[in-house]
Amino acid sequence: MDLSRREFVQSAAAVGAGLLVASRGLAQAPAAAAGDVIEVALLGAGTQGRVLMNDCLGIPGVRVRAVCDIWSYSQRYASRSLKSQYKRAGHADWAEAVATYDDYRVMLEKEPDLDAVIVATPDFWHAEHSIACLKAGKHVYCEKEMTNDLATAAAMVKASAEAGRLLQIGHQRRSNPIYQQALKMLREDRICGRLTTCYGQWNRGVQPKLTWPQEFEIPAETLKAYGFESMEHFRNWRWYRRYSAGPIADLGSHQIDIFSWFLGADPRRVMAMGDTDYFTDREWHSDVLCTYEYKTAEGSARAFYQVLNTNSYGHYFERFAGDGGALTLSEDPRKCYYVPEPGKELPGYLASVEKVVHDGVETVPLLPAIAGLGAEGKAAVEAFQNRNVHQLHLENFFAAVRAGDKALLACPGEEAYRTAVAVLKVIPAIEAGGGVPFTPADFQA
Secondary structure (H helix, E strand, O other), X not given: OOOOHHHHHHHHHHHOOOOOOOOOOOOOOOOXXXXXXXXXXXXXXXXXXXXXXXXXXXXXXXXXXXXXXOOHHXXXXXXXXXXXXXXXXXXXXXXXXOXXXXXXXXXXXXXXXXXXXXXXXXXXXXXXXXXHXXXXXXXXXXXXXXXXXXXXXXXXXXXXXXHOOOEEEOOHHXXXXXXXXXXXXXXXXXXXXXXXXXXXXXXXXXXXXXXXXHHHOOOHHHHHHOOOOOHHHXXXXXXXXOOOOOHHHHOHHHHHHHHHHHHOOOEEEEEEXXXXXXXXXXXXXXXXXEEEEXXXXXXXXXXXXXXXXXXXXXXXXEEEEEOOEEEEEOOOHHHXXXXXXXXXXXXXXXXXXXXXXXXXXXEEEHHHHHHXXXXXXXXXXXXXXXXXXXXXXXXXXXXXXXXXXXXXXXXXXXXXXXXXXXXXXXXXXXXXXXXXXXXXXXXXX
């Protein structure tokens, strides 16, 4: 990660935006020839699965040929959308060949020519689905959180190594060229000096549970066969302990991943608080506040993170602060800006940018600054503004598949496992009830 700016630009240009981060100690994977179409299946066609499917349509040389989901509603919605878009794009033959499946095992048996599978099922299914696809010789793009259990997350990493197939986890910020350039600015240009504090949040307002069309309800025996207690659990699995690790994993894993990436270190400890007293019909903590401690090459640093499901103010962003300034990042381009400390000498590309007032503070907007770096900077900004954030990460995955090179993956299983450790350890930290307790008597003079 100590590349010069020139080397960064050259590497990004060579393999496409989002391919800067290399994995450690991974063997070569079978490559797809440059002119070949990469044949892909979508396993899990819910809301996020359909987002990934649609982003695949914007990537040349990638064909989604199969959709697998236990819910006929999602399966039908996704396959019909896929066929319609292929027809409009002039791929009538692709549209006619789209297959649908209820059982992933049947899909793997009947689709031997698949190159890759996108796994977008509920978290507790990620390991079984990913491992089965890897063992069947398919490369796997698996949505985050990697799993809701560290033992099965480790098994995914092992399966990838043993099968010699790529495993990418959906921490898509790692393939975002604005985040990559921001990391260079922090490390090479030292715009924030020594980093001492990180902050991140993902705030959402109160939302009702998800419902479903009654005419498409999954039969009880089918739900049971796939591990779900009820249709309500199937639709709202993120709120139940048997299926997920709750909002801290569902949302927080994106940003906690960035803390470790930018600080270049794994956390040493975590303290956390959370409770279930707001939503009485849900098992997971609605609001979680946690603090991580890191030991970096320059000294100690702390990172504070919160995920809220009771108030949406501020939505989502990450901030990195040090003795030279503070850098705010987000997948929302309006929240990408820099605030220098008084007297901080700025590189020319930052000093020349017109300041913008944000929340009463004069800031340097980040995107114009990066665009001022030249053609490559402009390309990074254009990619960020004109392509969906998940598409950038999928492009990274498929570029690595085509090159047959695991070192090109932005977030291989090994890296994602480290994030899973940092995220999932928040739960026992909450349950341990750390800190100094108060009693009513303490407040009596």
